[in-house]
Amino acid sequence: MTNFKATVHVSLRSGIADPQGLTIERALPALGYTGVSGVRVGKLIEFGLDASDATEAESKVGEMCERLLANTVIESYTLSIVDESEDLAGRES
Amino acid sequence: MTNFKATVHVSLRSGIADPQGLTIERALPALGYTGVSGVRVGKLIEFGLDASDATEAESKVGEMCERLLANTVIESYTLSIVDESEDLAGRES
Numbered sequence: 248m249t250n251f252k253a254t255v256h257v258s259l260r261s262g263i264a265d266p267q268g269l270t271i272e273r274a275l276p277a278l279g280y281t282g283v284s285g286v287r288v289g290k291l292i293e294f295g296l297d298a299s300d301a302t303e304a305e306s307k308v309g310e311m312c313e314r315l316l317a318n319t320v321i322e323s324y325t326l327s328i329v330d331e332s333e334d335l336a337g338r339e340s
Numbered sequence: 341m342t343n344f345k346a347t348v349h350v351s352l353r354s355g356i357a358d359p360q361g362l363t364i365e366r367a368l369p370a371l372g373y374t375g376v377s378g379v380r381v382g383k384l385i386e387f388g389l390d391a392s393d394a395t396e397a398e399s400k401v402g403e404m405c406e407r408l409l410a411n412t413v414i415e416s417y418t419l420s421i422v423d424e425s426e427d428l429a430g431r432e433s
Contacts (some may be wrong), residue, residue: 248375256384271385272359272410280404282341282390289350292364297375311373315364 248297249330253303256325257317292316296328304328315339341390342423344397349418350410351382385409389421397421 259265259290268286275283298304305328361379364431368376391397398421410417 248418258384258386264341268385268387272387274408275404278404278407280400284388286385286387287385291377291382293351293360293382293392294361294365294379295377305372311368311371314371 255292271304341358345422348385
C-alpha cells in the first residue's frame, strides 16, 4: 500500500448558473477592480488515499467523485493522483 | 491590455476545523472506501482579467484575495496567472 495524494476539482458545468461567481463579479468593480469576467467558483477537495498503485487510486477516486464528491448532473470533475512529488495520473469527466 | 486567466485556490489554514472535509471523510467509509485521510475542502475561483502585463495581473489578483476572495484570518490562498497557454506567475500567501 502506498499513500497517494488525491486532488479533485469539482466545478459547475458550463451553462449552469453560478450565483457565487456572479456575486464576486459584481462585488469586484465596487472595490475598484475592473476588467474581471467569467468568474466561476468550484471546489478543490484534497485528501490522502491508500492504494496499491496509481491506477487503483485513480479508479477509486473516480468512483468517489461519481458517488459522493460531485453531482454529475450539474458538475464536472477533474482529478489528479500524486505519489509523493511525482504526478502519475489525471482524468477529466 | 492582455486578457489573463486567473486561478485562485482558497483553502482553510491548517489547524482550522474543516467540517465539510470531516463530513466527506466520515461518509466515504460508509460507501466502502477505506484508507482516506486528511480531507480538506477549499474553493477554486477562476476568472478572466484584463491587465497590461502578468506582474500587474498578479498584483491585482493578490489584492482581490486580501480584500474579498479570502478571509486571511482563517484562509490562505495560492494564485496563478496564465496568459493564453503559458504559466507566467504564481504566488502563495
